[in-house]
Amino acid sequence: MKTSEADLIRKLSGGASAPQPQSGVVLGIGDDAALFAPRRGYQTILTCDWFLEGTHFLRDKHPADSVGWKCLARAVSDVAAMGGEPRCFLLSLAIPGTYTGRWLNEFLGGLRRAARKFRCPLAGGDTTRRREIGINITAIGEVRSGWATLRSGARAGDIIFVSGRLGEAELGLRLLRSTDRVNKRFKKKDGVLKKDLYPEPRVALGQWLAKHRLASAMMDLSDGLSADLPRLCAASGVGARIEAAKIPAVRATAQRGAKPFNALNLALDGGDDYELLFTVRPRKARSLPRVFQGIPLTAIGRITSTRSLRLIQLSGREEPLRAGGWDPFRT
């Protein structure tokens, strides 16, 4: 297939609407770099995320449409975790020459739907040919100066919350691995599979928590609670005690077609949930609704002054919380 880089860039920019002033992008694709006009009184949020075949998605299992959606969703989730608003993104795409046709069209379809949904248009990028599909997304967000919610603000006594249900994406991935081919009807019906294929970063929740100064610390759950909670605690110089009975785990009814699973293990160690993990001072916890725009907010434990991480099992026995979450350099 004879696709020049210029053709590819035309394809990338073609479907994207012209830079909209409200996104801050004053110069988009086609020059040496993009130009962004920051708003006065705001800080810029900068984050980048790998999305590589074999590591972050499976070429023969994940539809190209889902790859496009998810690569942006993950990066936007980091903006949400700071309490920020997504503004625009850069796409670095490395693909085989034979993937510049149908696969690319479907990929761009998913990417554009995500860009519209998250109000985060494509501002620029870089493309190259490569045997394996490699994607890198830089998301640019904004947050009012002083409003960003960091990982480092948790104090002993703070209540630990999570949004949504944990482990659903991991269960969805297992389901996907066990099927030969993704059936489109199945895909749309099954919430668990949707959580793996088309995750929705908690942008509105993150912004609301930051605006009302409700969260003392916050991060997104991308590698699993047992891997991510220790990171929040380390950044804050504290420990935590969480209760297995309180963790909003995958429901048994979500099992449909999957092999038997341990819901608690999935909730603790499953990656890719893109829910928010945040801490709230006890006196502020009362202001927190149980459900925010349809997403449950669940208290799962407390921040402690001792640096240890503890899990109260369903049996009532207290144990150390073992980090079983995903780490590309440990597995």
Added chain:
Amino acid sequence: MKTSEADLIRKLSGGASAPQPQSGVVLGIGDDAALFAPRRGYQTILTCDWFLEGTHFLRDKHPADSVGWKCLARAVSDVAAMGGEPRCFLLSLAIPGTYTGRWLNEFLGGLRRAARKFRCPLAGGDTTRRREIGINITAIGEVRSGWATLRSGARAGDIIFVSGRLGEAELGLRLLRSTDRVNKRFKKKDGVLKKDLYPEPRVALGQWLAKHRLASAMMDLSDGLSADLPRLCAASGVGARIEAAKIPAVRATAQRGAKPFNALNLALDGGDDYELLFTVRPRKARSLPRVFQGIPLTAIGRITSTRSLRLIQLSGREEPLRAGGWDPFRT
């Protein structure tokens, strides 16, 4: 080798000095995202660049130190091409588990020297394990609102300039390919090899041209003059006529150890020069020095109103300019 992602992140942030307020980075490595405080009256320049083994560098030929330097230099060159000032960067790094020792240390050595040289500190990033080395750099720069110099401003009659000498990096790469091992003494002495290993983006020149409104259009030369000049012309809706006799090509004295080469072909088609290509209105061309901070600025032709790209050969014969430069999707 058992290196966790946390260990790797410590290594990446360890040598970097704490975020300096003058760089605009108010929150660096370690949270979900970095926070950058834009300056009032400035626009933000956003650009990202792949740097992949096999495509952009050779694992067994390019020293890790050079890989670290060059990946940042390339991205900073795009900031320079807009007339901007580099402010900070994000690093996405995918490396084999066995490369987290000596190779990574040397890579970070080169990267940090480049970061100091370009005044562009590391603000954040993402790491993962991968069989092949993959790097993606997002560079963030700033330029006073309205000062950015785009590709699209060239008009018929404008004089076309290039900085430096063209084709040196390509010649350096050929030299590197033909040697078994890079001799450190050789490396430091040879300007041609240095141009491939440790390119210096023309940041000061780009800013000076933008500040004094001297360039009507500008871009950096990364894929070779014959590939990049058509891009500038297409963006401006113009054509160009350049003269082979005027192009500042590699000098024969730079040949040392290399096989015979055609200097003009190298200058036209050689990639990775990271010099600036810019156009100047005739009445402003007189204000331009012949040399800026030791870098020659050479007029090589004129912008034309007809859309064609023409090359006046050394023989005086005029021919179409054939794009022989580097395109990852055409080769």
